[in-house]
Amino acid sequence: MKVFRAFEYRRGTTILHRVDPRSKLVYLILFTVLTVYFTRLLALLLVFLSFLPMVYIGKISARWKQSLRGSLFFIVFIFIFNFIPTAYLSGNIYGAAISAIAMSLRFLNLISVFSIFFLTTSPEDLTQSMVQLKIPYDYALTFNMAMRFVPTLSREAQYIMDAQRSRGLEMEKGNFISRIRNYIPVLIPLIISSFRRAELVADAMESRAFGASKKRTSLYILKMGRRDLLFITVALASSLALFAVNLFL
Amino acid sequence: MIRIECVTYSYSEGISALDGVDLEIGDSELLAIVGENGAGKTTLVKHLNGLLKPQHGRVLVEGIDTRETTVATLARKVGLVFQNPDHMLFAETVEKELAFALTNFGVPPEEIAKKVEWALIEFSLSNYRDRSPFTLSGGEKKRVSLASVLCYGPKIIVLDEPTTGQDNLQKTRLASTLTRLNRQGETVIVVTHDIEFVADFIPRVVVMSKGRVIADGPTEEILVRKDIMDASSILPPQLAELSWEIGLNTPSINTAMIVEEIRHMLGRTNK
Ligand SMILES: Nc1ncnc2c1ncn2[C@@H]1O[C@H](COP(=O)(O)OP(=O)(O)OP(=O)(O)O)[C@@H](O)[C@H]1O
Ligand SMILES: [Mg+2]
Numbered sequence: 001m002k003v004f005r006a007f008e009y010r011r012g013t014t015i016l017h018r019v020d021p022r023s024k025l026v027y028l029i030l031f032t033v034l035t036v037y038f039t040r041l042l043a044l045l046l047v048f049l050s051f052l053p054m055v056y057i058g059k060i061s062a063r064w065k066q067s068l069r070g071s072l073f074f075i076v077f078i079f080i081f082n083f084i085p086t087a088y089l090s091g092n093i094y095g096a097a098i099s100a101i102a103m104s105l106r107f108l109n110l111i112s113v114f115s116i117f118f119l120t121t122s123p124e125d126l127t128q129s130m131v132q133l134k135i136p137y138d139y140a141l142t143f144n145m146a147m148r149f150v151p152t153l154s155r156e157a158q159y160i161m162d163a164q165r166s167r168g169l170e171m172e173k174g175n176f177i178s179r180i181r182n183y184i185p186v187l188i189p190l191i192i193s194s195f196r197r198a199e200l201v202a203d204a205m206e207s208r209a210f211g212a213s214k215k216r217t218s219l220y221i222l223k224m225g226r227r228d229l230l231f232i233t234v235a236l237a238s239s240l241a242l243f244a245v246n247l248f249l
Numbered sequence: 250m251i252r253i254e255c256v257t258y259s260y261s262e263g264i265s266a267l268d269g270v271d272l273e274i275g276d277s278e279l280l281a282i283v284g285e286n287g288a289g290k291t292t293l294v295k296h297l298n299g300l301l302k303p304q305h306g307r308v309l310v311e312g313i314d315t316r317e318t319t320v321a322t323l324a325r326k327v328g329l330v331f332q333n334p335d336h337m338l339f340a341e342t343v344e345k346e347l348a349f350a351l352t353n354f355g356v357p358p359e360e361i362a363k364k365v366e367w368a369l370i371e372f373s374l375s376n377y378r379d380r381s382p383f384t385l386s387g388g389e390k391k392r393v394s395l396a397s398v399l400c401y402g403p404k405i406i407v408l409d410e411p412t413t414g415q416d417n418l419q420k421t422r423l424a425s426t427l428t429r430l431n432r433q434g435e436t437v438i439v440v441t442h443d444i445e446f447v448a449d450f451i452p453r454v455v456v457m458s459k460g461r462v463i464a465d466g467p468t469e470e471i472l473v474r475k476d477i478m479d480a481s482s483i484l485p486p487q488l489a490e491l492s493w494e495i496g497l498n499t500p501s502i503n504t505a506m507i508v509e510e511i512r513h514m515l516g517r518t519n520k
Contacts, residue, residue, distance in 0.1 A: 156336070159331070159333070160336045160337075162336075163331045163337045164337070164339075165300065165320045165324070166298055166320070166324050166328075166329040166330075166331070166398070167324065167337070167349055167350035167353060167397065168324050168350050168353030168401075169321075169349075169353055170321045170353070184339065185339045185349070189335060189336055189337065189338060189339050192335070192383060193335050196335075
């Protein structure tokens with residue numbers, strides 16, 4: 001569950017924190033596309049390396065590492081499920097290993113780029129920027145609230161696990177199938193309480209007159225500045241460079 | 250026998266939830282832990298079955314250090330029921346919910362049936378046997394969560410706020426169940442804000458405040474101490490307040506004793 005905590009925004013003053021969310025959105029999209037488009041291990045590795053300066057500039061290395069550690073389980077999972085079938089079908093163990101590592105690295109890259117984005121972007125700014133991008137306020141708010149409830153959900157999952165372990169549930173017991181089944185007593189209360197919470201929040205919002213006025217105004221308006229121009233230029237240039245390198249690899 | 254020795258615990262750097270707690274709980278005791286919101290009561294009881302391990306100090310349950318064993322092993326001895334039943338309930342029917350812990354502990358089916366039957370009756374849930382736990386009222390869910398732990402017969406029972414949302418009848422029933430189990434030799438620990446419940450049914454009380462134990466002793470002595478009640482934001486029992494108001498020499502939470510004391514005072518002034 002630590003993997004969620006690694007996406008929680010913390011206030012900060014670095015340039016990465018101050019760049020407009022829309023500029024960071026450009027960065028997010030560019031690097032997500034690159035990661036999905038690249039297939040070669042070396043190219044994916046270069047993308048991964050390009051995150052290091054970002055993490056350093058944004059002073060988020062501790063949380064970023066946490067997010068990587070938290071996704072270790074999935075990475076092992078992805079590796080195994082790519083390696084075994086490919087090795088079995090092609091008989092080429094070395095090739096299968098390389099492509100399985102590439103797949104795992106791709107996942108790592110996605111986690112990294114999203115974690116860089118969310119760790120440095122405040123939810124309020126994100127909502128505001130979505131509104132300024134002409135996304136209807138209802139959708140922007142829904143998105144914001146979904147993000148807002150991730151930590152709540154992870155804490156709730158912890159409480160539920162505590163309660164079920166107190167009744168003798170052993171999560172790590174048994175073979176692969178029964179381990180998955182062990183999650184049922186945790187997932188059901190979690191899902192039900194999430195639905196209930198959603199209902200409660202909706203009721204609470206309506207009783208405070210959400211949606212009463214058709215036209216909303218904002219206290220703060222986000223403005224793009226020179227900083228953003230610089231940021232977008234660097235993002236574009238580096239992704240073009242990566243793209244070119246990939247062509248000639 | 251539980252020994253808690255100088256236990257400290259903090260969830261995040263710098264803010265300590267437990268700040269050096271010492272406590273000894275003998276076999277077949279019946280005691281309450283009270284204290285303000287955030288005093289550390291829930292944190293403390295999570296140490297009793299090893300869900301949390303002390304960062305300093307140690308917790309011994311029947312001689313076993315909780316750091317050297319698993320929650321699953323300790324849970325057989327220590328039955329912990331949490332504040333919020335919604336964190337527990339997941340089964341299709343109340344009956345299956347009650348059987349969950351028993352199945353986890355590998356109890357044979359005939360015995361499971363017997364124990365579930367006992368719990369259904371003990372917690373007045375027989376009518377709800379086939380109902381989904383999610384369709385029950387708040388108080389009923391709470392009872393299912395209590396029953397689902399008490400049914401496997403742990404030697405040490407720990408209840409976090411068992412009386413919330415219970416009407417008076419259910420409270421009295423709960424008290425008599427707990428008293429009876431206690432008489433049969435079980436240790437019962439109740440965390441609660443319901444001070445009248447403590448005054449009426451529980452002989453020993455531990456008062457916590459800001460991560461420490463600030464008082465520990467017989468209920469009738471602790472609950473009449475105004476300084477302790479104030480320090481831990483407890484609404485004192487009405488009888489204690491009455492005793493203070495009248496200015497009794499020995500404030501009490503026992504009606505008979507107060508009456509006796511008043512008689513005594515009146516007798517004196519009449520002379
Ligand atoms: N999961 C958690 N993460 C971080 N801090 C926590 C967590 N649980 C409790 N705390 C903090 O630890 C302290 C003690 O909390 P605890 O839940 O033990 O109090 P309590 O005595 O049970 O209170 P209440 O009467 O409200 O149930 C509080 O300051 C609380 O904010
Ligand atoms: Mg509590």
